[in-house]
């Protein structure tokens with residue numbers, strides 16, 4: 001049960017995938033980090049940046065060795081077969097159910113019979129991601145929801161389904177705590193689980209306060225951040241960090257998933273968010289979100 005993971009594959013070298021890979025490498029694992037072919041070559045900088053930050057900010061226990069050599073970059077087309085050699089596969093691709101489902105189908109044909117597969121989805125139903133897979137696959141499948149930035153946000157939500165083998169969950173619980181230094185909480189497979197459902201609610205109310213009540217972005221970040229004892233990166237800075245495209249996917253997935261929830265309307269995608277995403281204003285990953293990276297210039301409503 002208390003068996004450490006030695007090798008992993010992280011699928012998706014975006015904001016979360018690179019950082020999760022860095023975190024695992026810091027914890028001593030050898031990690032294959034894979035993405036779409038067109039994107040993986042220019043992901044090198046991103047990967048390196050994530051590593052540098054991880055080295056600087058992760059708890060000292062993870063710092064004993066240089067980690068770069070433990071992460072092996074590759075692309076889905078040429079290097080997908082590498083997942084056959086790993087103990088744990090973490091899916092961290094775009095927040096779209098059909099993309100994740102397709103990846104699971106592909107994975108099932110390649111992985112070992114004892115490999116554990118998890119998804120880093122922000123809120124899609126875990127059970128649905130593994131729909132159509134064999135019982136043996138589903139028994140080794142669960143949600144492992146890391147929080148951004150994983151190098152210093154300690155929370156790791158584990159989301160088993162009704163098929164997840166209890167031993168798989170126990171192993172992940174043990175390794176999350178002792179191997180990765182996380183605070184592990186077991187969450188139910190409900191839309192957006194626990195922390196992200198609450199977090200999204202706060203972000204959506206912050207957006208509403210900005211668009212309809214005349215508060216500035218800075219005021220809302222101050223009110224929801226340092227002034228109430230939370231980190232500087234509160235509502236809008238957090239949204240920039242998450243990525244406005246991902247934020248939009250998350251609420252667009254959530255809204256139809258909670259038809260009878262009395263708080264549902266809070267999660268209706270605001271027009272301003274759609275507009276920002278459609279113009280490529282995606283947050284820190286593009287250098288411009290609610291804040292502009294270079295000079296901290298703040299977006300105005302008009």
Ligand code: NAI
Nearest residue numbers: 012013014015016017039092093094095120121122148242
């Ligand atoms: P991202 O947009 O930075 O990266 C997504 C990656 O998926 C990209 O590198 C892209 O090349 C790849 N991708 C896109 N379409 C694909 C396809 N058809 N097949 C395979 N790969 C494809 O996204 P991010 O932020 O890293 O999110 C990844 C996952 O982690 C999502 O499920 C998201 O909801 C979740 N998550 C995100 C957090 C955040 O703060 N950004 C926090 C916690 C979870």
